[in-house]
Amino acid sequence: MADERNDSKIVNISRRNFLKGMGVVTAAAALSTGGFGLLSKADAQEAPTWPFPYKKLDPEAIMPVAYEGYFKGGCAYGAFSAIMEGLRKEVGYPFTVIPNEIVKWGEGGGAGWGTLCGALLGAATAINLVTDAKGYSAVINDLIGWYTQFPFPAYKPANPRADISVTSVSGSPLCHVSVSKWCAAAKAKIADTARKERCGRLTADVAAQAVRLLNSYHSGTFVAAFKPSDTFNGCMSCHGASAMNNAMGKMDCVPCHEPHN
Amino acid sequence: MADERNDSKIVNISRRNFLKGMGVVTAAAALSTGGFGLLSKADAQEAPTWPFPYKKLDPEAIMPVAYEGYFKGGCAYGAFSAIMEGLRKEVGYPFTVIPNEIVKWGEGGGAGWGTLCGALLGAATAINLVTDAKGYSAVINDLIGWYTQFPFPAYKPANPRADISVTSVSGSPLCHVSVSKWCAAAKAKIADTARKERCGRLTADVAAQAVRLLNSYHSGTFVAAFKPSDTFNGCMSCHGASAMNNAMGKMDCVPCHEPHN
Numbered sequence: 001m002a003d004e005r006n007d008s009k010i011v012n013i014s015r016r017n018f019l020k021g022m023g024v025v026t027a028a029a030a031l032s033t034g035g036f037g038l039l040s041k042a043d044a045q046e047a048p049t050w051p052f053p054y055k056k057l058d059p060e061a062i063m064p065v066a067y068e069g070y071f072k073g074g075c076a077y078g079a080f081s082a083i084m085e086g087l088r089k090e091v092g093y094p095f096t097v098i099p100n101e102i103v104k105w106g107e108g109g110g111a112g113w114g115t116l117c118g119a120l121l122g123a124a125t126a127i128n129l130v131t132d133a134k135g136y137s138a139v140i141n142d143l144i145g146w147y148t149q150f151p152f153p154a155y156k157p158a159n160p161r162a163d164i165s166v167t168s169v170s171g172s173p174l175c176h177v178s179v180s181k182w183c184a185a186a187k188a189k190i191a192d193t194a195r196k197e198r199c200g201r202l203t204a205d206v207a208a209q210a211v212r213l214l215n216s217y218h219s220g221t222f223v224a225a226f227k228p229s230d231t232f233n234g235c236m237s238c239h240g241a242s243a244m245n246n247a248m249g250k251m252d253c254v255p256c257h258e259p260h261n
Numbered sequence: 262m263a264d265e266r267n268d269s270k271i272v273n274i275s276r277r278n279f280l281k282g283m284g285v286v287t288a289a290a291a292l293s294t295g296g297f298g299l300l301s302k303a304d305a306q307e308a309p310t311w312p313f314p315y316k317k318l319d320p321e322a323i324m325p326v327a328y329e330g331y332f333k334g335g336c337a338y339g340a341f342s343a344i345m346e347g348l349r350k351e352v353g354y355p356f357t358v359i360p361n362e363i364v365k366w367g368e369g370g371g372a373g374w375g376t377l378c379g380a381l382l383g384a385a386t387a388i389n390l391v392t393d394a395k396g397y398s399a400v401i402n403d404l405i406g407w408y409t410q411f412p413f414p415a416y417k418p419a420n421p422r423a424d425i426s427v428t429s430v431s432g433s434p435l436c437h438v439s440v441s442k443w444c445a446a447a448k449a450k451i452a453d454t455a456r457k458e459r460c461g462r463l464t465a466d467v468a469a470q471a472v473r474l475l476n477s478y479h480s481g482t483f484v485a486a487f488k489p490s491d492t493f494n495g496c497m498s499c500h501g502a503s504a505m506n507n508a509m510g511k512m513d514c515v516p517c518h519e520p521h522n
Contacts, residue, residue, distance in 0.1 A: 050360040097358045099311040104397070105389040111401040114510015115377035115434055116370075128366040136365070140372040173376055179509035189506035245450035248440035249375015256517035 048094030054130040054218045055090040059208035062086055066119075066207035067157050069100075070200035076106025078203040080122030083210060087130070098129070109175025117175045119203040120147055123210035130214060138224060139213045141250075144173045145226025146209055148252070152182065153201030155208070162197040171252055178202075231259070309355030315391040315479045316351040320469035323347055327380075327468035328418050330361075331461040337367025339464040341383030344472060348391070359390070370436025378436045380464040381408055384471035391475060399485060400474045402511075405434045406487025407470055409513070413443065414462030416469070423458040432513055439463075492520070 062082045069078030081100035088095045105111050106121035123143060128136045151167040166186035170178035179190065179199070188194045216222040228236075232252050239247035247253070323343045330339030342361035349356045366372055367382035384404060389397045412428040427447035431439035440451065440460065449455045477483040489497075493513050500508035508514070 047358055047360040050362040094358075097308055097355075098363075099308045099390075101311040102359075102363070102386060102390060104394065105385050105401050109510055110377050110381070110385065110434070111398055111405060112511060113377075113402075113405050113434055114512055116374075116382075120371070121377075121382075124366050124371065125363060129360075129363060133365065137372055140366050141374075144372060144374050173371070173374055174510075176508070176510035176512060180507060183507050183509075190509055191502060191506055241452060245452055246441060246444050247437070248444075248451055249370055249435075249437035250373060251375055251437060 048097065050129070051132055051135070052087075052094050052129050053091055054214060055087065056215050056218070057083070057086040057090065057211045059211045059215075062211050063155050063204035063208050064157065067155065067200050067204040070119075070203040071161070071196075073101070073104055074107030074118060075199055075203045076103040076118035076122035076125075077101065078122065078200070079119045079207040079210070080126050082204075082207045083123065083126040086211070087126075095129075114176030114179070115174060117147065117170075117173055117178055117202075117206075119199075119206035120144060120173055122203075123206050127210055127214060131217065135217055139210075139217050139222070142222075142224045142226045143206070143210055143213055144250075145228070147173055147178075147206065149226070150205070150209075152178070153198055153205055155201040155204040157201065157204070160197060161200070162193045164194050164197050164201075171255060173251065177255065235259075309358065311390070312393055312396075313348075313355050313390050314352055315475060316348065317476045317479070318344070318347040318351065318472045320472045320476075323472050324416050324465035324469050325418065328416065328461050328465040331380075331464040332422070332457075334362070334365055335368030336379035336460055336464045337364040337383035337386075338362065339383065339461070340380045340468040340471070341387050343465075343468045344384065344387040347472070348387075356390075375437030375440070376435060378408065378431075378434055378439055378463075378467075380460075380467035381405060381434055383464075384467050388471055388475060392478065396478055400471075400478050400483070403483075403485045403487045404467070404471055404474055405511075406489070408434055408439075408467065410487075411466070411470075413439070414459050414466055416462040416465040418462065418465070421458060422461070423454045425455050425458050425462075432516060434512065438516065496520075 065085055066078045066082035069081045072078070073081065077100060080103045084095055084098065084100055103118075103122045103125050106116070106118035109115045109118060110121070120143065124136075124140045127139050127143070131139060148171055149169060151169050153164075153167065164186065166182070168182040168185040170181055172178060179195065182188070182198050183190060183195055186194060186198070188198075213222065228250065229252060231254050232250075235253040235257075236247070238244055326346055327339045327343035330342045333339070334342065338361060341364045345356055345359065345361055364379075364383045364386050367377070367379035370376045370379060371382070381404065385397075385401045388400050388404070392400060409432055410430060412430050414425075414428065425447065427443070429443040429446040431442055433439060440456065443449070443459055444451060444456055447455060447459070449459075474483065489511065490513060492515050493511075496514040496518075497508070499505055
């Protein structure tokens with residue numbers, strides 16, 4: 001579609017010569033049919049049909065874009081813009097009308113509050129754009145579950161901002177937990193370049209995993225891999241939907257709550 | 262206004278060359294008035310300039326839309342779509358090209374994980390669309406802080422799904438904490454209609470507060486009202502940026518961590 005956009009430019013250019021000396025009636029008729037690469041204002045101003053069409057992306061190609069995007073606009077922007085840029089190349093419109101900046105606030109777990117990891121927020125927003133409710137629920141659930149168990153970071157950038165080698169498993173989708181745990185493991189401070197390097201690489205890892213899951217989902221081969229822990233299942237046997245039904249969510253309980261009988 | 266911009270592009274890009282040498286009085290008149298109502302595909306397919314233009318909205322008018330939106334598409338969708346619908350009426354394009362569904366996954370604290378409250382996620386995404394980075398950081402920070410201290414719900418719908426009267430203060434922006442605390446206070450289960458009614462009303466409260474903050478921000482009268490608690494400040498005097506710098510975020514510490522000296 002990006003090609004089509006260029007095509008429309010070609011049409012515009014060739015039209016100049018084409019119309020030289022033509023009668024107005026013919027030209028006006030051609031315009032009214034959209035034959036010269038034009039859209040009616042009504043079409044251009046309406047929301048594109050959701051979900052948007054997906055085409056398979058290369059996770060390896062997404063990672064450096066997400067990593068650089070992190071340093072340009074934060075974790076949520078990095079993950080979202082990398083997937084969107086991929087889809088703009090492969091599909092074009094309607095991905096072209098969504099500004100990458102729409103998720104920037106997700107940085108630092110939501111305006112720095114340390115809630116949901118911004119890389120997850122950015123990737124989830126992209127997933128939501130290209131799957132229906134059944135699809136995004138399954139894919140995002142698996143992405144978040146994977147995140148809680150993955151030893152971040154894995155991506156090795158060609159031009160790192162800092163040399164880091166420590167990895168850590170967050171056990172949680174919360175930025176607060178994920179960042180603080182890595183800092184403890186790496187003996188780093190939040191403000192260190194090393195910590196930012198870790199989050200930049202993590203952004204690449206999350207965007208790539210989102211693309212892997214989307215590729216499998218849209219090719220009909222997706223199988224959910226995440227399984228909640230035994231401790232979580234134990235807690236939910238009382239607090240879950242089939243019993244007390246008084247604990248909302250899927251985050252592991254024991255990092256914040258004392259286990260009890 | 263974006264119409265004007267696009268109209269002028271049509272006139273500038275197309276008319277000049279297109280009409281050269283033609284018997285063009287009729288066509289020129291039609292084009293200069295935008296009478297063909299056309300945009301070039303290239304214009305229509307480009308992302309609108311961010312941030313989008315904001316116009317003052319009525320928080321009272323937003324609330325019933327957000328409440329009904331909750332029952333249609335969840336908490337994130339309810340808050341986001343209510344603000345977007347308001348801006349589509351007041352401004353039109355470019356709000357018209359962003360599908361309301363883009364934030365649906367935020368429901369239940371992010372695909373049901375119980376992280377950031379979806380109403381906050383939806384409202385924050387709308388705020389991000391209409392403010393630059395300095396603006397959305399300040400406004401969203403104040404919205405999240407307000408959320409942690411507000412006795413939800415306050416909104417009284419004209420046609421409630423359930424009669425509820427209990428309110429609770431979450432002390433946290435996390436869906437898990439916010440919902441579980443209200444259920445404990447109301448002696449309700451997560452799956453109860455009463456709990457959904459509470460989250461529907463909360464969605465209205467959050468969307469209205471977001472609009473109040475945006476109205477004041479864009480009229481130059483915004484003053485941040487949220488102040489972190491003394492306990493949080495106490496924790497951060499050691500764990501914050503000026504000392505150990507090893508705790509990410511702004512969430513209160515003591516609900517999950519034992520206070521210590």
